[in-house]
Amino acid sequence: MLHEGHSENLLFEKVYENIYPLLFRIAYRITGSASTAEDLCHEAFVKYIERSELLPDLDQTKYWLIRVLRNLSLNSEKRRSRENRAYQKYERYARTTDPPADHGFLEDETRSVVQGALDELPHSLRTVLVLKEYGQMSYREIGKVLGISEGNVKVRAFRARERLAELLKETLS
Amino acid sequence: MCPDGELLSAFFDAEIPLPWAERVREHTESCGRCRERLERLRSLRALLHGDPEPEHQPAFERTREALHSRVWRSFKRGRSFWRTRVAVPLPAAAAALVLLLGLGLLLAVATVRLSLPWMTIRRQPTGVTEVQVAAPIKDLEALLRSLDSQPAIQEIVITLPEESTFLIMGEPRMLRAADYHERVR
Numbered sequence: 100m101l102h103e104g105h106s107e108n109l110l111f112e113k114v115y116e117n118i119y120p121l122l123f124r125i126a127y128r129i130t131g132s133a134s135t136a137e138d139l140c141h142e143a144f145v146k147y148i149e150r151s152e153l154l155p156d157l158d159q160t161k162y163w164l165i166r167v168l169r170n171l172s173l174n175s176e177k178r179r180s181r182e183n184r185a186y187q188k189y190e191r192y193a194r195t196t197d198p199p200a201d202h203g204f205l206e207d208e209t210r211s212v213v214q215g216a217l218d219e220l221p222h223s224l225r226t227v228l229v230l231k232e233y234g235q236m237s238y239r240e241i242g243k244v245l246g247i248s249e250g251n252v253k254v255r256a257f258r259a260r261e262r263l264a265e266l267l268k269e270t271l272s
Numbered sequence: 273m274c275p276d277g278e279l280l281s282a283f284f285d286a287e288i289p290l291p292w293a294e295r296v297r298e299h300t301e302s303c304g305r306c307r308e309r310l311e312r313l314r315s316l317r318a319l320l321h322g323d324p325e326p327e328h329q330p331a332f333e334r335t336r337e338a339l340h341s342r343v344w345r346s347f348k349r350g351r352s353f354w355r356t357r358v359a360v361p362l363p364a365a366a367a368a369l370v371l372l373l374g375l376g377l378l379l380a381v382a383t384v385r386l387s388l389p390w391m392t393i394r395r396q397p398t399g400v401t402e403v404q405v406a407a408p409i410k411d412l413e414a415l416l417r418s419l420d421s422q423p424a425i426q427e428i429v430i431t432l433p434e435e436s437t438f439l440i441m442g443e444p445r446m447l448r449a450a451d452y453h454e455r456v457r
Contacts, residue, residue: 115336119335133326137335140331148339238282238287257282271316
């Protein structure tokens, strides 16, 4: 018989190995940054470890972690937006006296045209499209994870594609 | 009639139930404009999936390393019993509630009964019935009057609590009770 701690560690390893790659991919596509994706995945798994009760199976664990990740990414985006506004304000002020400021500190990596277009989408549309395209999830599953109806998922997926096609029209043609 | 954008997008995601999906498929095969719209959705999907992504393996290893000590600490500490959620079916929860209320009611009744007079009735071999009553007496005179009105009573014995302390106020009542006792005999 396995020691309780040992069996729990095996369970954690199973969850981690099965879900991390997907979670990282979704996090990267939602945030547009590999380092932010890594931070958010780390934070999501910390919450999973600290969770007092076990989840019934791997699928439920996956949905739970994606839900946590979505909330974390939303908070992170709000925080980044506030910081960007503060930097822009500072830049306008500094421009009157200093040479043009290099705001490379805001971008931690070079993003592709496609990822740049995804980043332009509102968080609510981007999340649905990312879960559909990169998470391979059905409308029902997405609705369950995000706490919205299947009809709402359908509308959001359509609108996200419409906007994305518009943003990428030069690349698409 | 061409399907609207939402319907076509859902059809593209294979999220339309069968009879309707078949109709949309038949339509898109015969309608050039809808074929073009579908092709556009396919191109968009190809663009999304063809976009390079950062390798997850280094982040995977770093995060696992960082989480390792936390995982063991958590398992060593164990999952707290009081923080464990227990799923109870609604009928079972309702039954438990009813049982608790019933027990509470019984307890309340028992408490009230304890404060009520205690009485035993015993039939002696001589044919005399002995009634013993222990009751709080607030109005001794009323009790005596009540006993006086019972013609079947042959003998009355009033036993005072051993630990009682009395204050002498006016005429001693127990002397009168003794007189009464004599009178009844």
